[in-house]
Amino acid sequence: MTQRRYRFPWLARFARFARLAGAACRTSIAVAMAFPAAQAQAGAAATATAATAAVDAIVQQPRAFGYVLGDLITQRILLPADGRTVDPAALPRAQRISAWLERRPLQWGTDAEGRRWMHVTYQIVNAPQTLTAIALPALSLPMTTGPALKTGAHLISVGPLTPQTALGKGGLLEMRPDRPAPVLPTAPAARRMGLWLGALSATLAAWLGWWGWRNRRESMRLPFARAWRRLRRLDPAQAEAWLCLHRALDETAGTVLRAGALPGLLAQAPHLQPLRARLEQFYRQSDQRFFSGMPAAEPFPLRALCRDLYLAEKRARP
Known part of the structure; x- marks a missing residue:
């Protein structure tokens, strides 16, 4: 590459200085653009490290069948016995979590051996038309210190209150009148009424007799x-x-x-x-x-x- 010659020496020095300043600026921009990507990669690596550090919790799962609308389902999670506690900010909140389940407030308990358990209760808030499988969600419970506790999803089956095949037979879908009210025993009341009417009749007869005798x-x-x-x-x-x-x-x-x-x-x-x-x-x-x-x-x-x-x-x- 041939160098451009300038008539004045000072003009050549100015051009060389401008080229060096432009190269330095381009280098700074490249470094600034590469820093967020590196930061994201570092965060992903930290998350992966935390995920790999989580341990499986000991869970007493509920039965997997025989549930209908309104039933309560409780998972029991064994807490560590080394004094560590679950981070309060990470506790699962009581809320609707799906079309089928609503999480109730958490409860705590201790068994006969002194072990502490966390009770996570769900309530079924919808009724399927046919037998349906739904999943209790997986949980990750960060601890104040040490690895987090994790639980896997647990499948259960939910049945309809009354199968459609049964409702369609015998007119079960038709409107029906209210059932008659139970008949109350009226014999004691009738006896008391008879006694009071007898006493009233005797009083009126005595009064009429006295009135006639007096007149x-x-x-x-x-x-x-x-x-x-x-x-x-x-x-x-x-x-x-x-x-x-x-x-x-x-x-x-x-x-x-x-x-x-x-x-x-x-x-x-x-x-x-x-x-x-x-x-x-x-x-x-x-x-x-x-x-x-x-x-x-x-x-x-x-x-x-x-x-x-x-x-x-x-x-x-x-």
Whole structure:
């Protein structure tokens, strides 16, 4: 290669310096690009070394068959007896881990020999249509010191709750009414109800008997009650009906009562005070009927007066 000649010597020195600076820059860029690759290779080598350092854990696996929706499956992992513990940050979390399994919170236990076990429990959260094989996942448990513990995947079989072939027979897929409620024993309740009804009937019968006996006794004892019972069978236009009410008034007053002595009766029996006007009218028409010999100008409501006297007498009795 022929060298380029420059007219000025200083220009040749500048060109040589530029060539040397460019070569140094290219070398630095190449070194910078090669460093991440070397770092990645070193990390992969460290990971491979850690993987090869993991040891197989002693695992008591559950049975491999006979599971359905909702069943719990527990793996028991023996922990080292040299005092090492599992790194808390690396413990498997309780979460849904697949379409079939959900991991429950970890539990710890000690057997009769004093060995410590970690219990990893899974629950089946889906039901297959046919018999299906699923795998409990493999675990890697880094320890605080020393090699990690590793477990392999474990296959189990999960069956459907009811096979489709069985559901299709006999109308098992059809809607059905609710089953009838169990019949409760009603004989004790019926006996108690009978006793209470008997007691109620006896009470009502006793009350009605007492009420009837009392009314009959009062109808035999009270003057207006006797007059009302008899007057209901008489014609109010007959003289006997008027005499019946006169006798009741006389018995109440304790003497033969005339129209002029009516204020004394009302003072003695104040419960008859509201009927004063009608009693005065009764005595006027009675005098006209028995002593004037002339018929009354208008009929007198004899029964109504006797009934009201009887009710007032009944309300005022002690």
